[in-house]
Amino acid sequence: MTQTLSTPPDATSTPTVTDEQVVALAAEVGAVAAEHDARHDRDATFVTEAYDAAHANGYLRLAVPADLGGGGATLRQLVLAQEELGRWSGATALSSTMHLYLTLVQRWRRRRGAPGAEAVLRAVADGLVMATSGGSDWVSPTTVATPVEGGYRLDGRKTFCSQAPVAGVVSTSAVVGGPGPGAEVIHAGVPLSAEGVSIVETWDTLGMRGTASHDLVLDGVFLPAAKVLGTRPYGVLAGPLLVAAIHFAPLAGAAYLGVGRGACDEAARLLRTRPDPAAGAVRAVGEMRARLRVAHWALLGAVAETGDDLAADAETLTTLMTAKREAVLAARAVVDQAMEVAGGAAFFKRSPLERAYRDARGGPFHPLTPEATLDLVGRRTLAEG
Numbered sequence: 001m002t003q004t005l006s007t008p009p010d011a012t013s014t015p016t017v018t019d020e021q022v023v024a025l026a027a028e029v030g031a032v033a034a035e036h037d038a039r040h041d042r043d044a045t046f047v048t049e050a051y052d053a054a055h056a057n058g059y060l061r062l063a064v065p066a067d068l069g070g071g072g073a074t075l076r077q078l079v080l081a082q083e084e085l086g087r088w089s090g091a092t093a094l095s096s097t098m099h100l101y102l103t104l105v106q107r108w109r110r111r112r113g114a115p116g117a118e119a120v121l122r123a124v125a126d127g128l129v130m131a132t133s134g135g136s137d138w139v140s141p142t143t144v145a146t147p148v149e150g151g152y153r154l155d156g157r158k159t160f161c162s163q164a165p166v167a168g169v170v171s172t173s174a175v176v177g178g179p180g181p182g183a184e185v186i187h188a189g190v191p192l193s194a195e196g197v198s199i200v201e202t203w204d205t206l207g208m209r210g211t212a213s214h215d216l217v218l219d220g221v222f223l224p225a226a227k228v229l230g231t232r233p234y235g236v237l238a239g240p241l242l243v244a245a246i247h248f249a250p251l252a253g254a255a256y257l258g259v260g261r262g263a264c265d266e267a268a269r270l271l272r273t274r275p276d277p278a279a280g281a282v283r284a285v286g287e288m289r290a291r292l293r294v295a296h297w298a299l300l301g302a303v304a305e306t307g308d309d310l311a312a313d314a315e316t317l318t319t320l321m322t323a324k325r326e327a328v329l330a331a332r333a334v335v336d337q338a339m340e341v342a343g344g345a346a347f348f349k350r351s352p353l354e355r356a357y358r359d360a361r362g363g364p365f366h367p368l369t370p371e372a373t374l375d376l377v378g379r380r381t382l383a384e385g
Contacts, residue, residue: 016066019080022073025062026081029053030088037089040210041355044203046165047210050092051129060096061125063103065110068118069125075104075247075310076303079254083296086258087265090359091210093255095163097248102130102171104247111309114229120189123168130189131167133216134244135160138367140235143218145174145186152176152186152228154196154221162213164199167192170216173241174223175234183234187241188227196221207358243312245367249320253299253327256363257292260331263356264288267338270345281341288334288341295330298323318380325373328363335360 017025033050040047054060063078064070073081078100086093103124109117124130137143143156154174161170169189176184190197200215232239268285271277302323306316335356339346346353364370 017062017071017073017077019077022062022071022077022081023084025057025059026084027088028057029059029092030085033085033089033092037091037210037352037355038350040091042209042349044205044209044212046163046212047089047092047095048166050089051095051163051166054092054096055127060099060127060129061103063100063107064121064125065107068121070121074308075250076300076308078104079250079299079303082251082254083258083261083299086255087262088258089210090255090259090262090356091208093258094208094252094359094362095211097251097255098132098162099124099130099167101244101247101251102132104251105171105244108243108247108310109229116227116229128169129163129167131161131163131170131192132244133158133161133170133172134241134248135366137173139237139241140179141173141175141185142179143172143174144178145176145223147176148222150222151225152223154190154218154223156218157200158216158218159202160213161199161216162211164192164214164216165212171244172216172218179234181234185232185234185241186223187229187231187239188223189229190218190221190223192216194221206361207355208362237317242317243310246306246310246312246316246320248366249317249324249368250299250303252363252366253295253324256331256360257295257299257327259356259360259363260288260292260295260334263335263338263353263360264292266351266353266356267341270342284337284341288337291330291334295327298326314380318376321368321373322377324366324368325370328360328366329370331363332360 029050032053033047036049062071062073066072082093082097106117106120145152145154169191171189173185173187196219198217200217202215203213230240232241271281302319306319310316339353339357342353345351
């Protein structure tokens with residue numbers, strides 16, 4: 001039976017979906033994605049069919065408040081949903097993470113009366129897909145914003161723009177005047193239809209190939225001053241970037257943890273076909289499942305600790321990035337173990353474990369990396385003394 005997201009006429013900011021419903025929506029999208037994942041992985045093409053399903057059943061508007069036409073799902077519910085989606089399709093889960101976390105950022109801005117936030121959320125409810133260039137920009141963007149009459153001229157190249165082929169706007173940043181100490185960074189959303197924006201198909205990677213995270217070139221793109229969402233110092237994780245990072249962390253962790261779950265499920269399925277599975281293999285399945293549960297608890301615990309309306313501070317960042325670290329490392333370790341349990345069958349391209357093995361490698365590259373997270377935790381611990 002097809003699941004659909006409906007919004008009652010008197011909807012408020014209270015969630016209109018249950019945990020079971022958001023997981024069912026994710027599973028429905030995932031089942032569609034799984035039918036096409038091998039082809040998209042082989043060709044490095046976007047998971048279009050999955051996104052068609054996600055538009056149809058309302059998955060991509062789950063994070064929009066109910067009174068604006070969305071599901072009003074909580075952060076905790078989105079973590080559950082993304083973990084389930086990742087179990088079916090890593091590429092779909094990671095792609096939609098970029099859109100969903102940006103939706104959460106706009107929800108956060110709306111709660112604080114930020115201009116334009118409500119209009120963006122209404123557009124998402126109507127089908128807008130948002131992309132981000134945060135992976136390449138991070139704290140020190142190379143794109144330059146040159147002040148001109150009425151705003152800025154943007155020039156630069158962005159990498160890792162997941163879901164670029166279907167996005168309507170990209171959340172990005174640029175340094176005013178040029179990089180260096182004391183420079184100011186502006187954050188804004190840029191329509192992909194704007195003059196001077198082009199997509200360069202560069203996505204030929206080890207894993208997560210179905211995200212189609214191509215490069216975006218900004219060549220003389222005009223950004224009206226009124227469209228600037230916020231500023232921060234160059235080289236500093238603060239302001240709009242901090243808000244983005246704290247919303248990204250739990251959803252990204254959940255997406256990769258889902259990849260680990262799918263690998264564990266496949267290894268267990270293969271083991272069930274053996275008449276007398278080795279004790280070591282059975283133990284390995286138990287170890288995989290245990291590690292997945294601990295990482296799952298880490299994500300849910302971090303979200304419970306920080307709440308649904310996140311505080312943009314160092315404590316929130318530390319809490320959520322620590323949980324993300326546990327999730328992405330657990331996913332990678334579980335996939336490795338699942339390959340060993342499956343044996344030679346997992347070495348074939350046709351095996352979903354082979355794809356999961358490559359997809360799981362992407363997790364530790366997302367900022368904050370596991371090592372950067374430990375550095376953050378360590379510095380904060382020493383400062384407390």
